[in-house]
C-alpha cells in the first residue's frame with residue numbers, strides 16, 4: 001500500500017516540479033534518435049525539502065535509501081513511457097536508469113561527512129555532504145552505464161528481449177556490470193553480452209583533502225616529509241571535468257567501499273558546488289578609525305599599515321618597503337575575476353634570510369590559500385598511475401596549483417634545481433602549465449596533454465651572502481644594479497618585483513631589530529609594541545580579505561599616467577642590440593601594483609597617487625635589475641623617512657608630491673607624443 005502511495009507522491013512531485021515535462025522532453029530525444037539502447041538514462045532534479053513537505057515517507061526514502069527511491073521513480077517513469085508511448089524502442093522497466101540529483105541536503109550534522117573523522121560510514125549507502133579541496137584529478141575514461149545480456153541457449157525465451165539488463169549503481173565497479181559468469185535464471189546457461197547495446201559514460205576520479213589539511217603547507221614544515229589522507233571522489237557523466245585542482249567544493253554523494261587491489265572508501269558524487277570564501281562585511285573598528293584619520297592623504301594609510309605590519313617579527317619602521325609589497329601582493333589574490341591576471345610575484349634579495357623567511361611565513365598564514373612549498377614535494381603537477389586500476393592517469397596538484405587564488409612561497413630560489421627553475425620561469429611568463437601524458441608509459445595508445453592555469457603569486461628570496469660567496473663579483477654592474485649572478489638573469493626578470501632587503505642599507509639599520517628581539521626576550525608579554533596590540537593579526541586578516549575583494553577601476557588620469565610611464569620607460573630602457581628591456585608584462589605589473597595600492601587603501605578607484613607608488617616600486621625594481629636611468633629613483637623612494645609620527649608622515653606626503661611632479665615631467669619628456677629618440681620603436 002505504502003509503495004503505491006509513494007509512486008503516487010513521486011508522480012505528483014514530478015508534475016509539480018516540472019520534472020515530468022523534462023522527462024517527456026528527454027524521452028522525445030531518445031525516441032527521435034530511433035537508436036536502441038540497453039538502458040536509457042534520465043536525471044531527475046530533487047529538492048528534498050519539497051518532497052518531504054509533499055510526502056514525508058518518499059522524502060525519507062530519497063535521503064536514506066536513494067537506490068530504493070530511484071526504483072520508485074523508475075516504475076513511475078516506465079508507466080509514463082508506456083501510457084504516453086514516449087519511447088517506441090523501450091521494452092522493460094529495467095531499461096530505465098533513473099539518477100536522482102539532489103539540490104541540497106538538510107543542514108543537520110548527521111548529513112555531514114567530516115573528512116577528518118574516522119571511520120567513514122559506507123554501509124548505509126545514503127547521501128552525505130562533504131567539503132574539500134581538490135589535490136589530484138585523473139584523465140577521463142569510459143565506464144559502462146548499462147549492458148544487455150542474453151541467454152546463450154537459443155531455445156530459451158530469454159535468448160531474446162531485455163530480461164537481463166545490468167545497470168551501473170553507485171559504488172559498483174566495472175566488473176559488477178559486465179562479467180562473463182552470469183547465469184540464466186531459467187535454464188542456468190551462461191549469459192552473453194549483446195555488445196551493440198552497451199551504453200558507455202564518462203568517468204573521472206578526483207582526490208580531495210579536508211580544507212584544514214592545507215594548514216600542513218603553512219608554517220614551518222621545512223623539509224619534513226608529510227602526507228595526509230585524501231578521499232576519492234568518482235565523477236560520472238555530466239559531472240566529469242566539473243572540478244578543478246586547487247578549488248574547494250561542497251559535494252553531495254554516497255560513500256561506498258571499492259575493492260580493487262586494496263579496499264578503499266570512495267564517494268560516488270551526486271552533485272558538486274564550488275565554494276567561495278566568505279568576504280567580511282567590513283574591517284575592524286581600529287582600522288576604520290585609522291582610515292578616517294588619514295583620509296586627507298592617499299598615501300598615509302598604507303604607509304602606516306606597512307609600518308605596523310608583522311610588528312612582532314620585525315620592529316615597526318624596518319623593512320617597510322618589503323612589508324608594503326607583501327601586503328599589496330596579498331590583496332591581489334582573489335577569485336573575483338578569472339580572466340584577469342592580477343598576480344604580483346616578489347623576489348627578495350637579502351642577507352637576512354632568517355627574518356625574511358619568518359616574515360613571509362607569517363604573511364602567507366593570513367590567507368587560507370597561502371602555501372609554503374615543502375622542499376620534499378614538487379612545485380608543479382606530477383603524474384602517477386591511478387590506483388583504482390581504471391587505466392586513467394592521476395595528476396597530482398603540486399604546491400603552485402594548490403595555492404590557487406593565493407600565494408605560493410617557494411623559499412630560497414637557489415635551493416631549487418636548474419630544470420625546476422626553468423619550469424618556474426616558463427610558468428611565470430605564461431601563467432599556465434601543461435602536463436604531457438605519454439601514452440606508452442601509461443598503457444594508452446595516444447599521448448595526451450592537459451593545461452592548467454596557474455593562478456597564484458610566487459614569493460621567493462635569494463641569499464645574498466651565499467650568492468657573493470660562490471660567485472666572484474661582476475665588474476660591470478651599472479649604478480644601482482644588483483649583482484645576483486647566482487640566479488639566471490632571465491628568471492630574475494620574470495619576477496614582477498625585485499626587492500633589495502638588507503640591513504646594511506641605510507633605511508634598515510641593524511640596531512632596531514636587535515633591540516626588538518632583546519626586548520621581546522626579556523618581557524614577551526610587555527607592551528613595547530603598542531601597534532601589535534592595537535592591530536591584531538585577526539584585524540589584518542579581515543582587512544586583507546575585505547580589500548582583496550574590492551572591485552577597482554582606473555580613473556582617466558591614472559590610466560594616462562600608467563601608460564605614459566610605461567611608454568617613457570620602454571623608450572629609455574631600449575638599446576640598439578637587445579631592443580627594449582621592458583616586456584609587455586611590465587604594463588600588466590604596473591596595473592596590478594596600482595590596483596593593489598588602491599585596494600589596500602580600501603578605495604574602488606585607482607588614482608594617480610596609486611600609480612605613483614606603483615611606478616616608484618617598479619622603477620626601484622628595474623634599477624636593481626638593469627641599473628638607473630634618467631628617471632632616477634632612490635632605493636628608499638617610497639619610504640624616505642622612518643615613520644614615527646604624524647609630522648614624518650606629512651613630510652613623506654610632501655616628498656611624494658614632489659616625486660609625482662618628477663614623474664609627470666618624465667612622462668612629458670619621454671612619453672608618448674614626444675620624439676626624443678627617433679629610431680627606438
Ligand SMILES: [Zn+2]
Nearest residue numbers: 151156184187
Ligand atoms: Zn536461459
